[in-house]
Amino acid sequence: MTALGLIAGTLAAQAETKLTIATVNNGDMIIMQKLSSAFEKANPDIKLDWVVLEENVLRQRVTTDIATKGGSFDVMTIGAYEAPIWGKQGWLVPLDDFGADYDYADLVPQVKDGLSVGGKMYAAPFYAESSLTFYRKDLFEKAGIKMAEKPTYAQIAEYANKLSDKKDGIYGICLRGKPGWGENMAWLGTAAVAFGGSWFDEQWKPQFTTEPWKETIKWYLDVMKKDGPPGAAANGYNENRALFATGKCGMWIDATVTAGYLYNPKESQVADKVAFAPAPITDANPKASGWFWSWALGVPASSKNAEAAKKFVQWATSKDYVKLVGESEGWIAAPPGTRMSTYSNPEYKKVAPFADFVLNAIETTNPAKPTVKPVPYTGVQFAAIPEFQGIGTTAGQDVAAALAGSSTGDQALAKAQASAERTMKQAGYPK
Structure with a gap:
């Protein structure tokens, strides 16, 4: 390789952003990891490093890291318990600026509210459940x-x-x-x-x-x-x-x-x-x-790559991602509970006899009372x-x-x- 090529390669490596993503070893998250090559292809300057953990271990690791401002993770899989508490503490980056294409109005209201404090959403819902x-x-x-x-x-x-x-x-x-x-x-x-x-x-x-x-x-x-x-x-x-x-x-x-x-x-x-x-x-x-629960993706305030992390969270919780799962893994595998458009999609309803039942269970559970x-x-x-x-x-x-x-x-x-x-x-x- 020429000296010019070596310099170009070094500059490219320096320009590359590595995101460390902590997630749980549930089936839906394993699919997210599998399909994330599509995100890397669309964003060649961002590389993803996955830390996939058993549920109890994940909670322990991300709680310790965020409370100590450790900065080990750029994206954390957290839930309806952590998001409002950590958001109020200023430990999470607000996620309210994804733009019109993200279609915040399509998010199931109870789920979005459960991840928000003072009208600001501090984690984006990946899937939700009753x-x-x-x-x-x-x-x-x-x-x-x-x-x-x-x-x-x-x-x-x-x-x-x-x-x-x-x-x-x-x-x-x-x-x-x-x-x-x-x-x-x-x-x-x-x-x-x-x-x-x-x-x-x-x-x-x-x-x-x-x-x-x-x-x-x-x-x-x-x-x-x-x-x-x-x-x-x-x-x-x-x-x-x-x-x-x-x-x-x-x-x-x-x-x-x-x-x-x-x-x-x-x-x-x-x-x-x-x-x-x-x-x-x-x-x-x-x-x-x-x-009532949702698994969501949050960006800790301690991340040095917050903008790139937000870009990944936006992709993984978008309507386009739901469509990608449906088309590549089968609509039965689409992440449930977060977007109204999933429940009006005839392809999803055709293979998911439980669809209306699940949405009703989520919408009628009242964590406030x-x-x-x-x-x-x-x-x-x-x-x-x-x-x-x-x-x-x-x-x-x-x-x-x-x-x-x-x-x-x-x-x-x-x-x-x-x-x-x-x-x-x-x-x-x-x-």
Whole structure:
């Protein structure tokens, strides 16, 4: 190579921007990574470096990095819990200047609002979800039972018992057991709301030892020990998804985003056998159903490449990206819950029988008024305060220990209560 060529190559390397993207190892994000070559082709001066992590690890890494202004990541996959808290702290770059082509009005209003503070959007929604009950219609038929239109937790327990066939390796129900505020506690927090409970009362006193939480944990431990899979305390979202998709679960209560995976014959061995119903309710709270969550892409204020990072976030959360997924991976794989145009697209609706149900579940969940009794926080499966992450993680470990058999449900809740009370006292609540 000539000296001129060497100089040109050096200048090109210097001009190249490398973006480090932290994301979760969920199916939709794996597709994003796969298709990102299209972004690099359109932006040859930007190279993408991916850090793909298990959910609990991702949350720990990005929280530490952003709180310490570490600058390790240019784009972070965060959720409806972090975005408003971190945005208010000034830790995230506002994302309100993507231009007319981005079509902010096309974003599902509840999802956009959940990622905003003071009218500014601090993370762009990649997909959004509520929760529902997936079940095997063939196993229901074989057992001679019919799923209720709005199942109760008592009915779900009855169904699970009738569906269990452990000789054939089929478990009546699969639920999250892996500890973490966004793993087992995401599901349990939603269930506690359905049983009439809450995370805190109006004076910010933790509620783990109240009757609704005791009923929730008793129901959970009873049904999981009787009709759940072995080793369930190690099973999070991904593990349960794999169990259901390979025909091991009669029912699974979890995220609506999973519908696109379970109905996809390329991914799921039970694609022609799966059906769905709302998340369960109880007499104590007949209106409660699913949670509310969105995975989103944010740009930390500590990034030295904020403009290039924003360009990637704009691309990955655009209508054109949804179309790219639909055309390359099949419309069943399109990221759900974020754009109204997805739900008016006949190609998506043709392959997604759950489309209207999911959109309605997202639109009718109200994180601003999540519980039967008034509470001072927003959120269903989380409370939108900085202290919740630690409280939820510790409680998740206590409950997982009870599921594994090393303590009782009441002991787990008593430990969670004592730890939460200490945390809230140290943080100076009520404020």
